[in-house]
Amino acid sequence: MNYDTFVDQVARRTRASSTDAVERTRATLETLAERLTGGEVLDLAAQLPAPLQLALKPGAGAEAADRFGAAEFVARVSRRAGVDESTARDAVRAVFTTLREAIAGGEFDEVVTRLPRDYRDMVEPALAPGTALRGR
Incomplete structure (x- = not known):
């Protein structure tokens, strides 16, 4: 999937403008990069278009995942994207x-x-x- 199609899909699913979809996608991917180990982030990023790879770039010392729950994930996306938590949850x-x-x-x-x-x-x-989530 190319970058424009990815953004268009997010915009359609969230009923947002392309500009808003770009911001919400970036915020979600940056937060996901914090939640995953560096290796997991790199594996995921390798399969995405370059602009999305930049958002998934692991930070320094990112070999270990930052362990935070779903509520914190949504809160971080909300802050990064400048939207309320309900909008952030839909974006995620x-x-x-x-x-x-x-x-x-x-x-x-x-x-x-x-x-x-x-x-x-x-x-x-x-x-x-x-596929189902395992309990942790």
Whole structure:
């Protein structure tokens, strides 16, 4: 999937402008990069268009994941995107669903099944049929 298609899908799913979809996608991917290990981030980024890879760039010392729950994930996206938490939650769902469509081979499913159960509300709509979150 190319960058423009990715943004268009997020915009359609969130009923937002392309500009807003870009900001919400960036905020979600930057937050996801904090939540994953450096290796997981690099594996995921390698399958995305260059502008999305930049948002997924792991920070210094990112070999270990920053362990935070779904509420904190949404709060971080909300702050980064400058939107309320309800809008941020919808954006996270849209970005996760679009990521799953953009990535081949089940890589996205492997990443999200490592997230704790409290992410279920945001992640399960994006999972392939038959994939479930494990309890953590």
